[in-house]
């Protein structure tokens with residue numbers, strides 16, 4: 001065997017042994033349903049919180065944009081890929097996030113690995129919540145700045161780290177998820193923004209799971225009164241139902257990002273149909289507050305039925321511990337007709353493998369009740 005294949009096979013065997021091997025499973029989504037291996041399951045493992053990826057008006061906008069502007073952008077935005085729809089998308093983001101300017105990237109992941117190194121470098125300091133998303137950590141690492149992880153959601157720990165380390169660095173960033181992707185809780189943004197002001201640090205919030213769901217759809221920055229967040233980042237791939245990442249910030253910051261963030265400079269612009277879909281989706285988010293409130297209402301209903309703490313977003317975790325336990329629970333729910341994917345390390349810390357339930361506007365209340373009953377009967381009872 002060639003050394004390359006030998007290397008890959010060895011790694012795979014080790015992952016399989018630790019029950020950490022992951023493979024994409026063919027899944028046909030249709031609204032709240034997911035079809036796998038010929039079976040139709042009610043899915044609680046999709047981030048399309050408002051079911052907008054299937055909305056007729058949004059699909060129509062995408063089709064029309066494909067016909068008018070083509071299937072692809074043809075070049076990066078700084079060359080000829082900046083088609084006319086980008087301006088419309090960025091101005092809608094500004095309006096929704098109440099920011100001066102906005103910049104759209106190819107994906108949320110690309111946004112984070114682009115924005116952070118464009119703003120901080122090797123002399124600087126980044127404080128990152130320990131449960132922040134992988135791409136926030138990737139951006140921090142790529143920047144070359146000193147990285148200090150703070151205890152999850154712990155503003156007092158941030159204060160301690162700032163008091164200890166801030167003076168040694170010209171620039172400091174505090175970076176956190178707004179809604180934590182695997183836990184569903186909110187970052188303490190009011191406290192963090194006060195600390196940022198006191199220590200002259202720049203607060204960066206990744207709101208991938210907040211936009212369209214909390215703060216009347218404006219995101220976590222607006223969830224508990226409006227916090228002062230100068231760097232509001234997020235994705236267009238979750239509640240917006242399309243694809244792409246964004247940063248909302250002041251005009252000078254956005255102008256700098258557009259000329260310095262490498263994934264913006266060196267990667268092709270988004271396909272016009274994707275941008276058109278995001279525009280149509282943001283129009284719905286801005287104009288239908290009742291619909292936008294539904295995923296959180298459903299998540300709260302489930303959390304109540306499970307005797308869990310009140311849900312703060314559309315995400316409710318049920319932590320089971322070892323990967324085996326999470327995989328077995330997922331398989332049990334699949335037999336009951338539910339798709340709830342097990343989340344394992346390295347996506348979550350060791351020993352906290354879990355089921356992650358994601359609720360969408362169109363999950364019928366009756367299905368949520370049936371799910372809660374099944375979890376009680378099949379998983380919690382067999383554990384105790």
Ligand SMILES: *Cc1c(COP(=O)(O)O)cnc(C)c1O
Nearest residue numbers: 107108109133181208235237244
């Ligand atoms: C999904 C996610 C991203 C990545 O966004 P994509 O647009 O899917 O690349 C970034 N941050 C968080 C917190 C996420 O959950």
